[in-house]
Amino acid sequence: MTITQKISRAIAAGLLALPLLAYGALAANDIFDLSPDQPGRIRAEKDAAAVSAIPKDFKFTSPGKFTVAVSPGGPPLATYATDAKTVVGADPDYALAIADSLGLQLELVPVAWADWPLGLVSGKYDAVISNVGVTEQRKEKFDFSTYRQGLHGFFVKADSPITSIREPKDAAGLRITVGASTNQERILLKWSDENVKAGLKPIELQYYDDDAARILALQAGRADVIVQPHAQLVYIAARDKNIKRVGTLSAGWPERSDVAITTRKGSGLADALTLATNDLIKNGAYARILARWQLSEEALPESRTNPPGLPKS
Structure with a gap:
């Protein structure tokens, strides 16, 4: 050419x-409601047990406020509203529910993803609620209170004959487009090896320059399946209505990998946040928040403080 x-x-x-x-x-x-006023936001009641679990000597960044960093990477997790300045999405909604539970006003601070670790350590905010996965390396510097599963999604064209992908054999022989050097790629390479050892066809992995090119490859029939972070594809499927979910994959496969509220190591705040999350799960507010952003697949049965995380590479 x-x-x-x-x-x-x-x-x-x-x-x-x-x-x-x-x-x-x-x-x-x-x-999705991307307006700045967010009339459908789920609110929560003050949780006395969670408030009592906050260490007496803990100093919030701003008195009376729960200051939370969030990276507006895209809907439905966190994005800028139609006014181009208010951050909305599932993570901001969850942060608001936690602030309500602690009897505090939410102060949401938009940050670049790369900046949250230093900002948290230096005390610019009390917590980070921004799709941060629990890893053993991060646990050396931070405490975690889990609030969602870390999932990747298997999505196909809306008229695809593929109906379910749950385990390696379901993907044998399929053309799957995935980002290079991603956790999804690492897992699918292991799946392909398992299939070959079992006498099945390997998975054909396809690589394109960006997410848009991968979606186009799927829609054009050059790929059978696309694998990306689940929330991203949920949004695209709801928006375009021409792809559908046929399965999910834990980011920690074969183990579960969770997303968590991130706080300073040893600050003592994590246990209070875990209590607050479990109360939100019990009273149904948690489920309503996830459902509002079509993320019910990512629900946890319970929150845990500092669970096992992804191992060091």
Whole structure:
């Protein structure tokens, strides 16, 4: 292909993408409330047991407030609302419910993902609620109170004959598109090895430059399955209505891997947050928050403080 042809193709693709992006934004607002006022937010009652578990000498960043860092990486977990400044999503909703449980006002601080560890250690905020997975390496510096499962999703075209992927044999011989050097790729390579040892076909992994290219490959029939973080694909499926979930995969396969509220190591706040989460689970507020953002698949039966995390690589 000549340089002129490449440029022409790129221009054509860009022009085609503009109406698709505009439609996607409109459709997203029909499915998820991305308004700054968030009238459907789930609120919680003050939890006396959780409040009592806060160490007497613990000093919140701002008196009377629960200051929480969140990275607005994209819906449905956390994104900027239609006013381009208010952060909304499942993680902000959960942070609000925890603040309610502690009898505090929520102070949400948007941060870049790379900046949260230093900001937390230096006391800029009391906690991070931003899809942080529990790992053994992170546990050396931070405490954790789990609140969601870390899941990857198996999604296919809406009219695909594939109905379920739960274990390695279900994926034998399939063309699966996945991000290079990701945890999903690592797991699927192990699945493929297991299939070959069992006399089944290997998994054909496909790599593309970005998420949009992977979605297009799936829609065009060049790939059978796409595997990405579950929440990302839930949003795309609800927005575009042309892909469907056929299974989930734990980020810690074969063990469960959880997402957690992250606090400073030894601050003593983690146990109170775990108590608050378990109360939200018992009274149903937790389930309603996840359902509001179509993340019920990621629900935990209970919250734990500092459970086993992903091992050091």
